[in-house]
Amino acid sequence: MKKWTTAAVLSCAVALGACTDADRFGTDSSYGSGTNSGSEGLGSSADPSSIAYFQEAVGDRVLFAVDQSTLSEEGRLVVLAQANWLLANTDYIAVIEGHADEQGTREYNLALGARRASAVQELLIAQGVAGNRIRTVSFGKERPLEVCSEESCYAENRRAVTVLTANVTG
Amino acid sequence: MSRLLVTLTMALLTLGPWLAPAQAQNTPLRIEITDGVIEPLPYAVPEFVAETQGSNQVAKDISRVIAEDLNGTGLFREIPAKAHISSITNFGSPVQYADWKAINAQALITGGVAVRGNELEVKFRVYDVFAGTELGNGLRFKGTVDGWRRMAHKVADAVYSRITGEGGYFDSRVVYVAETGPKNDRKKRLAVMDYDGANLQYLTDSSAIVLAPRFSPTGDRVLYTSYETGFPQVYVLDVGSVRRKVLSNESGTMSFAPRFSPDGKSVVMSVTEAGNTDLYQMDIGSGRRQRLTSTPSIETAPSYSPDGSKIVFESDRSGTQQLYIMNAAGGEATRISFGKGRYGTPVWSPRGDLIAFTKQHNGRFHIGVMRTDGSEERLLTASFLDEGPTWSPNGRVIMFTRETRGAGGAATLYSVDVSGRNLKPVKISGGGSDPSWSPLQ
Numbered sequence: 001m002k003k004w005t006t007a008a009v010l011s012c013a014v015a016l017g018a019c020t021d022a023d024r025f026g027t028d029s030s031y032g033s034g035t036n037s038g039s040e041g042l043g044s045s046a047d048p049s050s051i052a053y054f055q056e057a058v059g060d061r062v063l064f065a066v067d068q069s070t071l072s073e074e075g076r077l078v079v080l081a082q083a084n085w086l087l088a089n090t091d092y093i094a095v096i097e098g099h100a101d102e103q104g105t106r107e108y109n110l111a112l113g114a115r116r117a118s119a120v121q122e123l124l125i126a127q128g129v130a131g132n133r134i135r136t137v138s139f140g141k142e143r144p145l146e147v148c149s150e151e152s153c154y155a156e157n158r159r160a161v162t163v164l165t166a167n168v169t170g
Numbered sequence: 171m172s173r174l175l176v177t178l179t180m181a182l183l184t185l186g187p188w189l190a191p192a193q194a195q196n197t198p199l200r201i202e203i204t205d206g207v208i209e210p211l212p213y214a215v216p217e218f219v220a221e222t223q224g225s226n227q228v229a230k231d232i233s234r235v236i237a238e239d240l241n242g243t244g245l246f247r248e249i250p251a252k253a254h255i256s257s258i259t260n261f262g263s264p265v266q267y268a269d270w271k272a273i274n275a276q277a278l279i280t281g282g283v284a285v286r287g288n289e290l291e292v293k294f295r296v297y298d299v300f301a302g303t304e305l306g307n308g309l310r311f312k313g314t315v316d317g318w319r320r321m322a323h324k325v326a327d328a329v330y331s332r333i334t335g336e337g338g339y340f341d342s343r344v345v346y347v348a349e350t351g352p353k354n355d356r357k358k359r360l361a362v363m364d365y366d367g368a369n370l371q372y373l374t375d376s377s378a379i380v381l382a383p384r385f386s387p388t389g390d391r392v393l394y395t396s397y398e399t400g401f402p403q404v405y406v407l408d409v410g411s412v413r414r415k416v417l418s419n420e421s422g423t424m425s426f427a428p429r430f431s432p433d434g435k436s437v438v439m440s441v442t443e444a445g446n447t448d449l450y451q452m453d454i455g456s457g458r459r460q461r462l463t464s465t466p467s468i469e470t471a472p473s474y475s476p477d478g479s480k481i482v483f484e485s486d487r488s489g490t491q492q493l494y495i496m497n498a499a500g501g502e503a504t505r506i507s508f509g510k511g512r513y514g515t516p517v518w519s520p521r522g523d524l525i526a527f528t529k530q531h532n533g534r535f536h537i538g539v540m541r542t543d544g545s546e547e548r549l550l551t552a553s554f555l556d557e558g559p560t561w562s563p564n565g566r567v568i569m570f571t572r573e574t575r576g577a578g579g580a581a582t583l584y585s586v587d588v589s590g591r592n593l594k595p596v597k598i599s600g601g602g603s604d605p606s607w608s609p610l611q
Contacts, residue, residue: 069445095400102573105514105528105557106381106604107427108484108491110402111440111447111468114424118445136445137401138424142379147353149554149575 049089051164058085062120064158067104069115071123079120082162083127090133093167096120098138099145101154106140113138116160133167199277199298199305201245201334210247211333212274213240216258217251218281218292228315229283232292232322236279238366239326239340243567244592246333249275261293270299277305279329288314292321296329306332319368320611327610339562340365343608344569345383345392345409348372349581349601358603360394362409365562365607367597373412382427382558382604383407386434389608393417393428393437404428404439406454417452418459425450427470431498432478438462438498440470449483451498462500471515474498475522475542482506482516482525482542493527495542506544515558518542520609521565524588528557528570537570539588550590554579558603563610569596571603 043050045057054060059082062075071079086094098117100109117136125131146153201211215237220229240246256269261282270278281294293310297303309328311321320341327338348361357376360383363369374380378398385392392407399416404425407414417437418425428439431451441450441459449462449469463469467487474481475498482495488505491512496503507513511531518525522542529536529549535556538549555573562568566588572595573581581603583596596605 102555102579103533104530105471105484105491107440107470108468108486108514110381110424110426111442111470114442114447115445115468121445135401135422138442139379142356142358142381144354147577147579149577149579 049091051092054082054085054089054092054162054164058082060163061159061161063155064116064160066101066154066158067112069112069119071119076123079123080127082120083124083129086124086129086133087127091167092164093133094124094135095163095165096124096134096136097143097161097163098136099143099157099159099161100141101157102141102144102149103154104141109140110138113140113160116158120160120162199301199333208245210245211276212247212249213277213279214249214254214270214273214275215240215279215281216254216256218283218294219258219261221261221282221284222286225283225285228285228290228318229281232283232318232325233281235319235322235366236281236326236329239323240329242366242594243330244587245330246277249273261295265297267297267299267302270297275299277329277333279325281325285315288316290315290318290321292325294325294328296332319364323364336566337564337610339564339567339607339610341611342563343385343389343611344560344583344596344605345373345385345608346583346598346605347380347383347603348598349603350376353577353579360392360407361602362392363598370598373407373409374414382606384429384606385608386430387432387609388434389611391430391434392606393430393439395426395428402426404437406437417454417457418450427472429473431474432476438472438474438481440472449481449500451500460500462496463503473517475518476520477522480518482518484514484516491530493525493544506540506542507547508544509547517559517561519561519565520563524565526559526561526568528559537568537586539568548590550586550588551584551593556584558605560605560607562607567592569605569607571605573603 042052045052059078062078096117098113100112121134121136144157146156217233218229220226237248241248253273256266258280278297278299284291291312295308296305298305311324313321323340326340330338342365344365345362347358349356349358351357358380359376360373360380362371378396381395383392383394395402396405402424404417405414406417424442426440428437436453438451440447447468449472450459452459467485469485472481472483480495481498484491485494491514493507493513493516494503494505511529513527513529515528516525524539526539529538534552536549537551537556537559540547554575557571559568559570567585569585571581572584580601583602583605586593
């Protein structure tokens with residue numbers, strides 16, 4: 001990341017006063033928003049210790065009511081299942097991503113997404129998952145899954161997703 | 171870019187030899203901006219006189235930018251050149267008031283432009299046509315040819331200021347988030363441009379989400395939130411060198427919604443720990459952090475009063491988002507919003523008199539203003555999603571984000587007068603959000 005800042009300064013200096021090229025940075029293909037799993041394979045959902053199994057059979061996400069961060073009974077059951085899985089598969093660490101729908105201001109939605117991620121984290125820890133295996137992050141309304149401006153989409157976007165990666169440091 | 175600004179250090183000189191006579195006593199030319207509905211003031215700006223060889227084009231361009239600045243305020247109406255009876259061929263010659271009166275030009279702006287090498291000199295005069303006098307003294311700006319747009323903005327600011335009695339806002343910049351791509355894969359990068367959309371430059375690439383840039387009180391630095399580590403953290407970026415450094419980098423905590431103190435030495439922002447968001451103040455030099463709020467509710471979107479003594483912010487401590495004011499050192503906060511709906515993103519006006527905010531009510535979003543005690547709430551806009559107001563340097567115009575609904579929804583920048591008039595999109599290419607207006611340069 002440090003490289004492009006230097007390059008930009010240099011190209012400006014070369015062009016002297018004429019540093020008016022708006023696009024000093026190339027276009028980027030990679031985009032690490034972390035909305036899905038890590039770079040290693042998901043494995044087969046037939047393998048109960050795979051990320052694919054976690055996503056499909058255990059359930060990697062819980063949904064929230066408008067402006068709420070309290071887990072629903074259904075959501076609670078999903079998180080309990082996640083806790084059991086994490087306790088059985090200690091090679092994985094998790095980042096819980098909290099999200100909000102677009103019906104809110106940017107800053108508030110960041111804080112709301114953090115509350116949602118934290119609600120999942122607290123329950124996982126209460127179930128015995130080591131706190132140092134779980135981090136939280138909020139994306140607010142920046143990464144909607146569904147793009148319509150209707151409640152059907154908003155409901156899917158008000159979510160906390162448990163994203164797994166292999167714990168390479170052991 | 172700072173290089174451009176440095177070479178642009180302008181000489182601002184009163185044109186001594188042509189001092190105006192004492193102001194006429196009968197009804198001076200004046201627009202009162204606070205009036206609810208006003209008729210735009212008709213004026214003429216004949217093309218500035220090209221006083222050296224090869225200065226024709228820049229003279230023409232400068233005249234155009236001055237007119238666009240003034241017309242864009244909604245307070246002035248330009249009388250087109252084809253209606254002019256007189257033409258100005260010599261900046262020093264006496265003005266034929268009768269010719270300008272005949273076409274009802276209440277104000278007349280004349281100017282001269284000279285290019286010598288890379289040096290550009292622009293001079294101008296403003297006339298109160300019906301009083302038959304010059305309004306203020308002639309002025310001369312010196313700069314470089316590269317900086318011709320800034321010189322034009324400076325002339326327009328001076329004209330605006332003389333006629334309205336208030337500071338201008340044309341020689342200013344806006345930092346914002348340039349947006350491209352579909353709603354579920356939006357690419358965001360910081361961009362800075364002149365207030366009118368010219369001279370666009372990007373400050374970051376789009377490899378990480380960036381949010382809500384905020385200009386420093388001198389316009390040389392920008393605070394913003396970036397996900398470049400995967401977690402939202404507050405960064406400070408030098409606009410000239412585009413070098414940046416992380417301000418708050420504690421593992422496991424998120425920081426966002428930063429804003430400079432009026433002295434530019436510290437930052438107030440939100441920090442989230444264990445899911446709870448509170449306000450902190452941080453000294454930029456030492457990195458020393460002081461907690462300002464300590465509640466289980468969400469405290470965010472802080473903004474200092476111009477004198478730095480108070481902070482307005484939003485909190486859901488009452489159950490919904492509302493606006494509060496507390497001392498800059500923290501402590502008891504006083505709620506100021508009591509209307510229906512939710513209130514967020516408060517921003518203190520540079521004049522100190524008003525708070526701009528985003529309001530959500532009945533599924534609509536509004537940009538509004540209220541007095542600092544919460545009285546005289548006035549909604550200026552309404553749409554599917556308006557948010558994030560920022561003030562022009564003179565506290566008369568508000569720029570904000572407007573996002574359209576649906577799968578193809580996109581964000582763009584809009585501006586509106588504090589009176590609610592003159593709502594219009596800001597000219598940018600592509601999408602944009604989270605504008606922050608610089609001080610007058």
